[in-house]
Amino acid sequence: MMLGTVQLTIVEVVLLLMGLTSISAMFGARDPPPGPLLEAQAACVKYLGICDNRLVQYNNSIYPTDHDTMCMVRCAGIIVGFWDDTHGFKMEGLINLFPQLAADSRAQQQILSCAEQRIAACPPTDTCTKAYTGFRCFLEAQKNGFGVKDTLPEEPPYVFDGNEFMRSLTICAKILRIPKNLRDLYQQGVFPNDEKTRSLIRCFGLRTELYDDEKGPNLSRLYKLFGAGQSEKEFRRIAELCMHANQPLLNAQDKNALAYGKLYRCFSKQFGALIRANAS
Numbered sequence: 001m002m003l004g005t006v007q008l009t010i011v012e013v014v015l016l017l018m019g020l021t022s023i024s025a026m027f028g029a030r031d032p033p034p035g036p037l038l039e040a041q042a043a044c045v046k047y048l049g050i051c052d053n054r055l056v057q058y059n060n061s062i063y064p065t066d067h068d069t070m071c072m073v074r075c076a077g078i079i080v081g082f083w084d085d086t087h088g089f090k091m092e093g094l095i096n097l098f099p100q101l102a103a104d105s106r107a108q109q110q111i112l113s114c115a116e117q118r119i120a121a122c123p124p125t126d127t128c129t130k131a132y133t134g135f136r137c138f139l140e141a142q143k144n145g146f147g148v149k150d151t152l153p154e155e156p157p158y159v160f161d162g163n164e165f166m167r168s169l170t171i172c173a174k175i176l177r178i179p180k181n182l183r184d185l186y187q188q189g190v191f192p193n194d195e196k197t198r199s200l201i202r203c204f205g206l207r208t209e210l211y212d213d214e215k216g217p218n219l220s221r222l223y224k225l226f227g228a229g230q231s232e233k234e235f236r237r238i239a240e241l242c243m244h245a246n247q248p249l250l251n252a253q254d255k256n257a258l259a260y261g262k263l264y265r266c267f268s269k270q271f272g273a274l275i276r277a278n279a280s
Contacts, residue, residue, distance in 0.1 A: 033061055034097050036080050043207050044075035047175075063139070067128060074131035078174050079207070082135070085127045085174065089115040089134035098142075111141045162278035165208070165225075169275075172203035187279050189272030191264055195256065202259035211263045213255055216243065226270040242266035 032038065038059055045055045050068045063069050077083025081093030091112060095102045114137035122130045173183050176199055182192070191197050205211025210218050210225070219236050227235045246261045264271060 031061060032059055037076060037097055040076035040079040041072065043079065044072045046213075047203055047206050048072060048075060061139070063132070063135070065132075070128040070132035073135050074128045075175050077131050077135065079171050082138075083131040085177070088119060088130070089137075094138055107141050111137050114140070162274055165274055166278050168204050168208050169200070172200050172207060176200055176203060187275065189275040191260075191268070191271070193260065198256035198260040201264045202256045205259050205263045211259055213258075216258075217263050217266065222267065225274075226267060239266055 033041070041058045042055060044050075045052070045058070048068065048071060050072060054064075054068065054072075057064065058069070058072065063073065074083055074085075077093070078085075080097060082090050082097070083093070084090060089112070091108055094111070095108075101107060115134035118133045118137060119130045122133055169186060172178075173186070176196065178186075178196055178200055182194075182196055185192065186197075186200075191201065202211070202213075205217075206213070208221075210221055212218065217239065219239055220232075222239070223232050223235050243262050243266055246265055250258050250261045252258070
């Protein structure tokens with residue numbers, strides 16, 4: 001009887017593994033995405049509140065057909081440059097991620113033709129579905145192989161400066177569909193206390209790692225950005241006084257309001273000065 005039980009358990013395990021293999025094949029398991037896409041996916045999963053087990057799938061190039069995943073692809077596409085809500089699917093963004101695609105014009109044409117046809121059939125206002133549909137065309141082409149996989153040079157170290165600060169603001173404004181009148185204010189270093197702006201500050205903080213929903217402002221990173229001419233000890237003391245003063249006024253359940261109150265209110269002067277110095 002025990003032997004029969006053991007045999008049954010083994011059979012069940014084999015069937016389970018076969019099922020998992022089938023699921024991976026159906027969703028298109030491939031090599032892990034390149035570094036910039038991995039980072040964008042992690043940022044978007046965190047911002048959109050998608051569960052962590054989904055991120056494990058995305059980091060193995062598995063993209064299930066659900067709306068959370070579709071919106072994650074849109075968000076990541078905006079960050080790395082293969083999607084824009086106005087202009088649609090952008091081949092140059094994919095080529096930046098996968099340089100071997102540059103040598104395969106046939107694959108490029110196949111992807112663009114597929115994306116154009118499928119996106120045209122999507123609901124006009126559903127940008128998440130559009131971005132995901134276009135990205136699926138790329139995944140299908142990638143599965144069939146393209147270009148020559150040469151050894152690529154190592155990516156240069158990430159540098160966070162004024163230009164990246166402005167770029168991150170622009171990306172979050174696109175993700176959140178911030179209206180032009182507010183974007184114009186941001187370019188002047190003005191961030192009014194409204195829901196759209198509060199959500200932008202949180203998006204920006206999470207993307208740049210200047211802020212975390214659990215830990216609050218990243219004072220070490222903020223000091224590197226804003227602390228010139230001041231000791232880190234004094235910088236932290238002033239920042240913590242401001243955060244503690246704002247804490248009683250904030251709704252602990254409102255993540256956007258917490259980010260705005262702790263990150264923007266306590267560093268509004270520095271935000272404004274950096275934006276004015278880097279605005280084009």
